[in-house]
Amino acid sequence: MTAGVSTPPREAARLAQLLRSSERAVVLTGAGVSVPSGIPDFRSPGTGLWENVDPMEVAHIDVFRRQPDRFWAFYGERFASLRDKQPNAAHEVLAELERRGLVRGVVTQNVDTLHRRAGSRRVIEVHGSIEQSVCPECACRVPVERVLELLAAAPGAPECAACIAPLKPDVVLFGEMLPETAMADAYALAAEADLMICVGSSLEVHPVASLPGVTLESGGRLAIVTQGPTPYDDEAEVSLRGDVVAELEAVLAALD
Ligand SMILES: [Zn+2]
Missing domain, CATH: 3.30.1600.10 (SIR2/SIRT2 'Small Domain')
Structure with a gap:
C-alpha cells in the first residue's frame, strides 16, 4: 500500500465480492482518479x-x-x-474490470482522455x-x-x-450546459446499474452528483473509493478510503 489512510483489506474483498455478484456495474470517476497521473484537482x-x-x-x-x-x-x-500526462494504475484497473466483463462502462467528469488511453472502451465524458x-x-x-x-x-x-x-x-466550460447525449447515457447507465462504484469524486458537483442517487432509487448498490467525505457515505455498501491506486489494485488482487 502507498501513502494514505489504510483501509482494512476486507473492504477491498467486499467490493470484489460485490463486483462478482453484480451484473450491471458502472463506474463514476472524478478528478481524484487522475491525481496520481500528476493532474491536480483544479477545485x-x-x-x-x-x-x-x-x-x-x-x-x-x-x-x-x-x-x-x-x-x-x-x-x-x-x-x-x-x-x-499518462494513465495511472487506477485507470488501468478500471479498464481491466471492463475487459473482464465486470463493469459496463465508465462515466467520468474528467476531460483528460486517460480512461480511453488506459483501454476503457465505453467512456461517457459528461464534461467533454x-x-x-x-x-x-x-x-x-x-x-x-x-x-x-x-x-x-x-x-x-x-x-x-x-x-x-x-x-x-x-x-464543458463554466456557464455551459452539460452535453445532452452524454448525460442521457450516464443517467441510463446509472438507472440500470445494480452497482455503482464512485472513484475519486467528492460527488458534490451537480448534475453528476445526482447519479449515485439514481442508482440507489433503482435498487442498485453504491461503493465509494474516495479519500474525502461524500454526501453518499451513509448509503454506501462499502467505502475504501485509502490511496485510489492502492485501493483499486487491492480490489483487483481480491478478484484473482
Ligand atoms: Zn469553421
Whole structure:
C-alpha cells in the first residue's frame, strides 16, 4: 500500500465480492482518479497551473466569446499540460474490470482522455474532453495535436482554417450546459446499474452528483473509493478510503 489512510483489506474483498455478484456495474470517476497521473484537482486552491488564476473566471464561456485570445492563453497551457500526462494504475484497473466483463462502462467528469488511453472502451465524458476542438461557425472538428501545433505557431486563439473563427475546446466550460447525449447515457447507465462504484469524486458537483442517487432509487448498490467525505457515505455498501491506486489494485488482487 502507498501513502494514505489504510483501509482494512476486507473492504477491498467486499467490493470484489460485490463486483462478482453484480451484473450491471458502472463506474463514476472524478478528478481524484487522475491525481496520481500528476493532474491536480483544479477545485483545490493553490495547485500548479491554477495558482494565479480563477478557473471559474477564465474558463468561462463568456470569456471564450468575448476574449478568445485571453481564454486560449490560459486554456492552451492546460491542453499542453494534460496531453503530457499518462494513465495511472487506477485507470488501468478500471479498464481491466471492463475487459473482464465486470463493469459496463465508465462515466467520468474528467476531460483528460486517460480512461480511453488506459483501454476503457465505453467512456461517457459528461464534461467533454480535450481530444477535439470545434469551430463554432462550420462545426468542423480539429484534433488536439493540430490545436497544439496552432498554439505553438502563433499566439492567441487557434482558428478554423476555413472560417478564421476561434476554435472552442470540446469541453464543458463554466456557464455551459452539460452535453445532452452524454448525460442521457450516464443517467441510463446509472438507472440500470445494480452497482455503482464512485472513484475519486467528492460527488458534490451537480448534475453528476445526482447519479449515485439514481442508482440507489433503482435498487442498485453504491461503493465509494474516495479519500474525502461524500454526501453518499451513509448509503454506501462499502467505502475504501485509502490511496485510489492502492485501493483499486487491492480490489483487483481480491478478484484473482
Ligand atoms: Zn469553421
